[in-house]
Amino acid sequence: MAPRAFDERVSIDQNRRLVTSLPGPRSQELHARKNAAVSSGVGVGLPAYIEKAGGGILVDVDGNHLIDFGSGIAVTTVGNAAPAVVANVQEQVADLTHTCFMVTPYEEYVAVAEALAELTPGDHEKRSALFNSGAEAVENAIKIARTYTGRDAVVAFDHAYHGRTNLTMALTAKSMPYKHGFGPFSPEVYRAPMAYPLRWPTGADRCGDEAFQAFVDMVHTQVGETNCAAVIIEPIQGEGGFIVPPQGWLSRIADFCREHGIVLIADEIQTGFCRTGDWFACDHEGVVPDLITTAKGIAGGLPLAAVTGRAEIMDSVHSGGLGGTYGGNPVACAAALGAIATMKETDACARAKQIEALFVPRLEALRSKYDVVADVRGRGAMLAIELTAGAGDLTPNPKATAAINAYCHSQGLVTLTAGTFGNVFRFLPPLSSPDHLLTEGLDIIDEAFASVLG
Incomplete structure (x- = not known):
C-alpha cells in the first residue's frame, strides 16, 4: 500500500494570505501585553501571534496565513495538529x-x-x-x-x-x-x-x-x-x-x-x-x-x-x-x-528527500547569482545557506542576513537565522508542507535577495 499523503485531513487552507501588514493590529495589542507581562529576556523573532496552524501554514490572530519554513525550530516535523x-x-x-x-x-x-x-x-x-x-x-x-x-x-x-x-x-x-x-x-x-x-x-x-x-x-x-x-x-x-x-x-x-x-x-x-x-x-x-x-x-x-x-x-x-x-x-x-x-x-524520510530535491536547485541558483552566498549545505529538510562579504571573502555578513530575514517576515514567510556569526539561513519546513507552498516560499526568498542586494 502506498504511503498516506501528508496533507490529508488538513483543515486549514494551504495558501499564503496577508490581510494586514505584519504584525497586524491584534498581534500588536498582544505584543504590548507580552512586553508588560513577560521577561524581556524572552525574545520574539516575528511578533505575529499564532492562533492555529496545520500543514505548512500558520494563521495569526489577524487572519494572516503565513508560510512556515521553521517548524517551531524543527519541532512540528509532521505538521501542526497532525491528526494522529x-x-x-x-x-x-x-x-x-x-x-x-x-x-x-x-x-x-x-x-x-x-x-x-x-x-x-x-x-x-x-x-x-x-x-x-x-x-x-x-x-x-x-x-x-x-x-x-x-x-x-x-x-x-x-x-x-x-x-x-x-x-x-x-x-x-x-x-x-x-x-x-x-x-x-x-x-x-x-x-x-x-x-x-x-x-x-x-x-x-x-x-x-x-x-x-x-x-x-x-x-x-x-x-x-x-x-x-x-x-x-x-x-x-x-x-x-x-x-x-x-x-x-x-x-x-x-x-x-x-x-x-x-x-x-x-x-x-x-x-x-x-x-x-x-x-x-x-x-x-x-x-x-x-x-x-x-x-x-x-x-x-x-x-x-x-x-x-x-x-x-x-x-x-x-x-x-x-x-x-x-x-x-x-x-x-x-x-x-x-x-x-x-x-x-x-514515509517521512522520503518526503524529506523530496523537499531537499525541491530546495537545493533554487538555493544553488541563489549562490550562482549572488556572490554573498558562500555555501549551500544540509540534508533532507534541514538545509542552509551561509552569507559572507562575497567575492571569495568569507567575512560573515549578518547585516544582509538580517535584512533578508526581515523582508521574508514582512511577506508572510517565517524564516529562521542561525550560525555562530548570525549569517546563516536555516530551512526547516514541516514535512507536511505541500510543494506549492514551498515553491512560493522560495520565490519570496528570491524577491528578498533582489530587494536587499539588487
Whole structure:
C-alpha cells in the first residue's frame, strides 16, 4: 500500500494570505501585553501571534496565513495538529494527564521507549529514559556517561549548541545570547575544532583529515583519553549553522571513542525523526552512537525528550538516579506515538528527500547569482545557506542576513537565522508542507535577495 499523503485531513487552507501588514493590529495589542507581562529576556523573532496552524501554514490572530519554513525550530516535523497526534492526545487527556512515572507508571512511557529502541541506530539491546526538553536529555546523557565510565571530562565541539541549563551552556559554544552573563559554568568541559569545510583554514579538501587529527591531539594533550567520559556531537550542527562535516569524519570520531572506552553521545535533538532524510542523521554513515539524545520532532509539538542507549550504559545508573516529575508525561508520550505512526505511514524520510530535491536547485541558483552566498549545505529538510562579504571573502555578513530575514517576515514567510556569526539561513519546513507552498516560499526568498542586494 502506498504511503498516506501528508496533507490529508488538513483543515486549514494551504495558501499564503496577508490581510494586514505584519504584525497586524491584534498581534500588536498582544505584543504590548507580552512586553508588560513577560521577561524581556524572552525574545520574539516575528511578533505575529499564532492562533492555529496545520500543514505548512500558520494563521495569526489577524487572519494572516503565513508560510512556515521553521517548524517551531524543527519541532512540528509532521505538521501542526497532525491528526494522529491530536487523536492520541484527546484520548489520553480524557483518561489521565499525570501520575508521575516514578510514582505509579503507565503504558505510554514504556511504548515510547520501545519505539525508540526500534528506531534508533544499532541492533544492540537498548534502554531509554524520558525527559521534558533537549537540554534535560543532554544533561542526563552526560550524567549517565560519567556514571558508566567513572570519568569526568566531556568533549564538545566549536559551534555546538546543546542547551541553556548550566551544564549544557558549558557545552554550547556561542556566547551571545546563550551564555553571556550566566557563568560560571560546569567544569571539565573541553572543546575541539569542528570539521567546518567552508571555514577550515587549509580548505575543504583537507578539512576531514586535519579536523580529526586536531580532535585526537586535543583529547590526548588537554584531557587524556582515560579521563574522558564522553564526546558529544551533533551529526549536523544546528544553531551553529547546519554545519555538515565531511563524509567519514563522524565515523572516525566514533571509532576513536570505541577504542578508548569513551561514550559517544549523538545529539540528534534537531536532526532526529526523519528531518535529514533518515530516521536519524547518524544513519547516513551507519554510525551507531552509545547514547542518543532526542526531543523536538519526537512528539509533534508537545514537550518530550529522551536519552536512548546501550543497555549496559543506561542501566549503570542507580535506581532513582534518573527521572523528574513531568518526564515522560502520558499526554506527551501519546503525542509521540501519534507522531511516530504518522512518520511511518507517510514515509517521512522520503518526503524529506523530496523537499531537499525541491530546495537545493533554487538555493544553488541563489549562490550562482549572488556572490554573498558562500555555501549551500544540509540534508533532507534541514538545509542552509551561509552569507559572507562575497567575492571569495568569507567575512560573515549578518547585516544582509538580517535584512533578508526581515523582508521574508514582512511577506508572510517565517524564516529562521542561525550560525555562530548570525549569517546563516536555516530551512526547516514541516514535512507536511505541500510543494506549492514551498515553491512560493522560495520565490519570496528570491524577491528578498533582489530587494536587499539588487
